[in-house]
Amino acid sequence: MAKLPPATVRFKAVLHRPAQPKTATWAFLILPEAASAKLPTRSQVTVEGTFASAPFQATLEPDGQGSHWLKVDKALLEAAGVQPGDTVTLQLVPAAQQPEPKVPPDLRDALAAHPAAKTTWDDITPVARRDWIQWMTSGKKAETRVKRIATACDQLASGKRRACCFDRSGMYSRGNLGPPEAAD
Structure with missing residues (x-):
């Protein structure tokens, strides 16, 4: 049986400026619960699509509450012509290939x-x-x-391939997953 392509997730969200650092040139948004629920996992998931009509690829972070948030860098803010306080429209799907993580x-x-x-x-x-x-x-x-x-x-x-007992969503641990505090 052929695998169907993932459905496009469409939603609107408000851009926020982080409270710290005060000199931040980036913004963030929190996905609505209904949009996040359409994604394949409550943990990190790389997506691609459009952000206020600008194409993008990014990794959504878990918020520890069963949803996700997105850090929007300065380049994407400028490409989309938006700023904190604006409501933006997003269309996204899980990325076809997961990017390589940056190894510390x-x-x-x-x-x-x-x-x-x-x-x-x-x-x-x-x-x-x-x-x-x-x-x-x-x-x-x-x-x-x-x-x-x-x-x-x-x-x-020893051949172990997965990190054991790690709560990828942050929902069941006391981890510090979640979006930053908004300045506004």
Whole structure:
């Protein structure tokens, strides 16, 4: 049976300026619950489509409440001709291919030092790599991050492909997932 293409999700949302940092050149919006519910996951999901008629691709972040939010960079704001306070129309679908996540330098160094872990890392999907990165970097203390990187390298070296027991949506943990506080 042929797989149907994902349905286009259409909605309007208000752009907000973040309260911090005060010098931010970006904005954000929170997806309406009905729009977010049409996406395939409550966790990070990369989408493509139009933002106020400007084409874009971005990764939606979970808000910890079962929905998503979108950080809108300065270039997209300018391309769309919008600013915080405006209501924008979006049309989006999950991206056909998930982009490669940016690997932090400390993780890149650790993987280089553990060839067996690097082999598994290279073989897993971009979404799995993104989950590992999010788990490793989500600790509040520097020593937690160091410990998680070491643990991840050990687990990857043993062939483990997914970060275990990690709440990707933020709904069931005390994580700091969610949109920034709005200045307005």
